[in-house]
Amino acid sequence: MIRQNFSKTLMLATALATLGLTGCAGGIGGSKTASASDAATARADGNTDRAVSLAEQAVLAAPNDPAARAELGSSYLVAGRFASAQQALEEALVLGDVSPRTALRYALASIALGDNRAAIETLGEWRDAIAPADLGLAYALAGNPELGAQVMQNALRGGENTPTMRQNLAYAYALGGNWAAARIIAAEDVAPGELDARISEWARVARPEDYTARIANLLGVQPQADSGMPAQLALGGAPNADQMLAQAAAATAAAGPVTGELPPVDLLASSGAARSLAPLDAAVGARDKVSTDFDSTFAKADAKASATPKPAPKPAPAASFASAPVVQPIPARAAPAPMPVAAPKPAQASASAAREDLAGGTHLVQLGSYGSEADAKRGWAIFVKRHPQVASREQVITRAKVNGRIYYRLSAGNLAASSAQSLCRTVKAAGHGCIAWEQSRPLPGTLDAGRRVATR
Template identity: 40%
Template sequence: MGLATTLAAGLLAGCAAGGPHADKIAANARAELGSGHADKAVALAEKAVLSDPRNGAYRLLLGNSYLRAGRFESARQAYDEAMELGEDSGKAALSLALAEIGMGRSNEAVDTLNSYRDAIPVEDYGLALALAGRTGEGIELMGNALRTSGTNPKIRQNLAFALALHGEWKEARVMASFDVPADQLDARIQQWAAIGNPEDVRRRVASLIGAPVREDAGQPTALALANFPETAQLADAAAAKAETPKAGNAGAAPTLAKAAVEELPALDTAPAPRVADASTQPRAAQLAMIDAPAAKAAPVAVIQPQARPYRIAAAAPRPSARPVAKPVAMSAAKPAVRPTAATGTHLVQLGAFSTSDGAHRAWRHFTSRNPALAGYRNVTTQVTVNGRRFWRVQAAGFVGQASAATLCRSVKARGGACLVMAAPRVAPPQQGRPADTRLARLR
């Protein structure tokens, strides 16, 4: 049996229960990350995730470790899955955006930044925009913030770097001179010039956070969150397959058994090729001005979902006390149940979560990852499966199975998971009761 297979089997067998053992592994990973040993942190964080696959804090730690190791593709997936599980602080969103910028996915990074704008400090938000190619916007934001705050070294240095990225070298030098000693100023400007090529975004982001520059094949498939669905997701997948056989293949959730036979790449094999290693430079020469992921997981800010306003229907008029002289003939046939464009015929389920807050945060994350979802209604429904409560997050308003399946494919193409389900068919409320004609006949 190969080393990778042995490792995967051993981890799944020995750590599947999670608990204190997983916490200890995660603590060791944080310690290695704090000591600058990113590759060791990655190995430990992967074990912690396999020990407790639906623990968002462990996946956030894994994303931090991948990012510090220069593995941007892996970091993006780890952050994406951590945020789906509720770890959606501003720092997590900023780190996700940095990984996306390093991959060359600037438009997606801007979407992420805009979705979490209020949770990211302006100096980090502005520089991240500049790194994503929106230098003008970043300069304007940080310039306004600097005028408001007066003296803020971090805003000045981030603004100076953004000016350099924008090609305004004279202004960049003046701004940098406020905080960089005169004998180090030339070296700082030369550093910025070395990573100023807009096409070499991977090197630029790696230099900024002090990570090595390397190619990355992505997170091991055995770690994917889709391999570890909640009980409610498994039940929904079975129900969807029973209700819509044709759409069943698109919505079937992977099982844990699949993860048990997946191979993890050997952790002691030769690392991916490194072009350069910015982390070997002196600490003063590094450009780590953006708050990089902390070695210890910071407490996540809980974002309370805003209650939707409810419209109160006007009270129905009272029936007249005078008897009706002539009964109105009404058809006894029940109105046909037809789905409307507002309700649709199908739903796309994006996940099932153990808390209501997690479900509401997940919808915001899903829409930032796939803007097409913004055109559909968010339906969050509480269900009980095997005695446990879950909150389903669904997109509603699809008329026809084909349109729902198309969106589901786009979600999967971005690394997500989904189910296509038939929408519940609800009869429209009756406008009034037919008059009772028996009394009229007796008169």
């Protein structure tokens, strides 16, 4: 039997493989800009702090480079900064990263934060591209040990009978509470004198609330207090003047036939060229040798409505972003003597105007066009972070066919005509594209009525 050290056996092979990423050249402060590959080298050497620093420089130099963001997320992950890792890896995927390594690392970071839903959705989208040993254990860590065990059992029967597969399967059994089966499978590769220690280690982090400790142990890292990546690194941060000029020049030089489709919400709106996704990486087979490298709450205006008695008072919304406020009936009673009415304060007037701007209706605002529904959903999450006022709107994803290609158009729905125009102006002022449209008059190329998700 092949016997391996615990810390190596349970490492997710794909998740921790060293990335050979190509960074973008450029200059910050007159010095040579770090590339994603420099950060990957530092990470592989175990120099985590340097890896994070180099990756952050690479993202500052090329904020829309998915490879740079993927490496930044990977560096954050091995640094134990799980919130930052999840954000950076998600943004890499939104920008078009097509590596299953990035998807798997995003799932691991999500699991470490207790966000099992995001992890399972991502694993499902990338199921055919992630190695079964990695996919199965990730499902188990995300709270579905039965599915994880099934994935690995099928792979074992198909001939992938490796130590990594067996030990990941044993761990999945343990997470599902089947300790007898876990011991039997683990014994295939663990010496008798070490088996009890292995089982005890699994049991120590087997409680549902130990999700952070499980991922930290798996990756061999120390979790850090982390409120997220620096704001200036977030996707959509304002570029400096040199970057804007360079991007505009590049877009002009590369301009070709346009489709009329909006770019994804996370990309600069200066280019009207359609976005296409490259093919997925080939599925990675089983490996015996693995590398050891590896929003905030929305502020609500809550302006108080004036208590002035009037013959026919209009109910005031409970919050600044409510489109259809619920007004409870007030029992009829004798009205008191009229009191002097104070003029509304400027703050109250502006809050009321903001509410009217978000009135509900049958209009929508298209925010971007994507190559897949999953990308469109991720784009919505990023757009809501930029413009919290749309958090209560409907998320609408419609399929469209333009020039023979299928697109997934992302829109914010349930808006009045004035609200749609106002939102579109706000989006354009932030440097992005948008199209206001009416529900009864779909945009050209639309194939269906759209999938609607109420976000309130």
